[in-house]
Amino acid sequence: MITVVGTGTGAPVPDGVLDRAALVVGGRRHLDAAALPEGAERVVLGPLAPALDTIAGYVGKELPVVVLASGDPGFFGIVRALAERFGAGALDVRPGVSSVATAFARIGLPWDDAVVVSAHGRDLRTAVNVCRARPKVAVLTGPGAGPAELGAALTGPGTDPGARVLVVAVALGDPERERVERVTPAEAAARDWGASVSVVLCLDERRALGPVRTVAGVPAGPERWALDEDAFAHRDSMITKFEVRALALARLGPRPGDLVWDVGAGSGSVAVECARFGAAVVAVEKTQDGVERVRANARAHGVDVRVVHGVAPDALSGLADDPDAVFVGGGGRELPAVVGACARRARRTVVVAVAALDRVPAAREALTAAGFRCDGVLLQSSRLAPLPGDVTRLAATNPVFLLWGDRPRASSEGVAQ
Numbered sequence: 001m002i003t004v005v006g007t008g009t010g011a012p013v014p015d016g017v018l019d020r021a022a023l024v025v026g027g028r029r030h031l032d033a034a035a036l037p038e039g040a041e042r043v044v045l046g047p048l049a050p051a052l053d054t055i056a057g058y059v060g061k062e063l064p065v066v067v068l069a070s071g072d073p074g075f076f077g078i079v080r081a082l083a084e085r086f087g088a089g090a091l092d093v094r095p096g097v098s099s100v101a102t103a104f105a106r107i108g109l110p111w112d113d114a115v116v117v118s119a120h121g122r123d124l125r126t127a128v129n130v131c132r133a134r135p136k137v138a139v140l141t142g143p144g145a146g147p148a149e150l151g152a153a154l155t156g157p158g159t160d161p162g163a164r165v166l167v168v169a170v171a172l173g174d175p176e177r178e179r180v181e182r183v184t185p186a187e188a189a190a191r192d193w194g195a196s197v198s199v200v201l202c203l204d205e206r207r208a209l210g211p212v213r214t215v216a217g218v219p220a221g222p223e224r225w226a227l228d229e230d231a232f233a234h235r236d237s238m239i240t241k242f243e244v245r246a247l248a249l250a251r252l253g254p255r256p257g258d259l260v261w262d263v264g265a266g267s268g269s270v271a272v273e274c275a276r277f278g279a280a281v282v283a284v285e286k287t288q289d290g291v292e293r294v295r296a297n298a299r300a301h302g303v304d305v306r307v308v309h310g311v312a313p314d315a316l317s318g319l320a321d322d323p324d325a326v327f328v329g330g331g332g333r334e335l336p337a338v339v340g341a342c343a344r345r346a347r348r349t350v351v352v353a354v355a356a357l358d359r360v361p362a363a364r365e366a367l368t369a370a371g372f373r374c375d376g377v378l379l380q381s382s383r384l385a386p387l388p389g390d391v392t393r394l395a396a397t398n399p400v401f402l403l404w405g406d407r408p409r410a411s412s413e414g415v416a417q
Helices: 028-033 048-060 079-086 099-106 124-133 147-153 185-189 242-252 269-276 288-300 314-318 335-345 357-369
Strands: 002-006 023-026 041-044 065-069 091-094 115-118 136-140 165-170 179-183 197-203 259-263 280-285 306-309 325-328 349-354 373-379 382-387 391-396 400-406
Touching: 002 079, 023 028, 023 048, 028 041, 028 065, 041 048, 048 065, 048 079, 079 091, 099 136, 099 165, 099 197, 115 124, 124 136, 124 147, 124 259, 124 280, 147 165, 147 185, 147 197, 165 185, 179 185, 242 269, 242 325, 242 349, 242 373, 242 400, 259 269, 259 335, 269 280, 269 288, 269 325, 280 288, 288 306, 306 314, 314 335, 325 335, 335 349, 335 357, 349 357, 357 373, 357 400
Parallel strands: 002 065, 002 091, 023 041, 023 065, 115 136, 259 280, 259 325, 280 306, 325 349
Antiparallel strands: 136 197, 165 179, 165 197, 349 400, 373 400, 382 391
8 A cells, every 4th residue: 555645734744654664755855854664765756757666666565655745645746646557546645735725825815716737847838828818826836937937937028017916935834934925927037936935826916806616727618709799899890700710719729828829910809719718818919009909808808918019020029939829810911921920930820811812822831831731711601681671681791711720740849948
C-alpha cells in the first residue's frame, strides 16, 4: 500500500502514518520536517521517474510506502502519476488543504467560480491567456513561471493597467514566513519573488464576487453564439453577418487558454464571440471610433477584449505573443500582406472573410505560402423577411468568401512559444 499524505499548508504529518514505513518519498522540506522511522529509506523528489521506480521495488515486496506532498495531492499533484503507475486501488490518499483554497481563504473570497491553471512544468502562455480572459484565476507557479513572469506577460500595449491585480501567496502555512501581497502586474514583474511562492491569484476585483454557480471551475460555453447583428453596436451595417460568424467560429475553435487575434475588427463581433468561448482576444482596429465601439461591445457582453489602435500589418509587430488563431476581416489592398503576417505567427489557424472576388487568390496564396493547408467556401444566404399582407419573402445577403488555413500539426510545434 502507498499512503499519500497531503501535509496541507504547514500542517504536520498525522500521528502514526510514518510508523511502519519502509520508504518515505517527498520534497526535501517535507522530509526534513517529518520524524522518519529508524531504518526507513528516504527519497528526495526530483525527477519523478526514478522515484516511481524505487517505489515500484518496495510495492513489489509488499513493503509500506509513504509519499509526502503539499496540500491536496489529488489536485494537480502526485496522485495522478501514482494512480497511473500502480492503480488507484493501491493508494491510501489523505489530503490536506490545497494552496488554492488557503489563498482564497486568506483574502476572504469563495473560489467555486475560480479557474485553476497550472504553470508548474508547463508552458506559461496557457495560464497567461486564461488570466487575460477570466476575472478570477488561480495559477500554480513554478521555476521560470512565477509572479514576475506572469506579471510581465500581463502588461503591454492595449492593456488596462487597472484591469487585474495579482495576489501573491508566499509560504502559506508557515507562521514565520507566510505573506499574502496584492500587487499590479507591473509591480509583480519588477520583483524577485524567490522560491517559496505557493500560488498566485489573478483577479478582476470588480467581478471577484460572481453570480452563484452550480458547476465549479471553467465556465460552460455560451448558451448561444453567432449572435444577431443587433446584439452589437456597429456602423452602417459594417459587421460580420451571423452566418459568416458561425462558420468562422467553427474554424477558429476558440477555447480557454487560447489567444485569438481579430484583425480589422470593425465592431468587434468576432472578437467578442471568441471571448465568450473563454479565449483571450486582441482586437486590432484602425479607426478610433471603431476602437471605442469594440470596447463598448465587449463591456455589453461582459467579456475582456484587449484593443489595439493601429493599422495592420504594421500594428501586429507590437503584439509580443503569437496567437493560436486569427480572424482577418475586410479586404483592402493590404489584405495579402496582412494575411501573410498573421499566417507567419499563427500557431493553428487563420480565417479570412473577403467580400471582393479579386482579393481571394492573393489571400489564398498568402496562406499556402506560409505552409498552411487552405480551404474555403462562398457563403450566400437568404433570410426570411416580412412583407405587407402577412406574407414572407427571401432577402438575399451579400455573398462572402470565407477562407481558412490550418497549420500542419508537426510544423505548428515549431512556432515560437
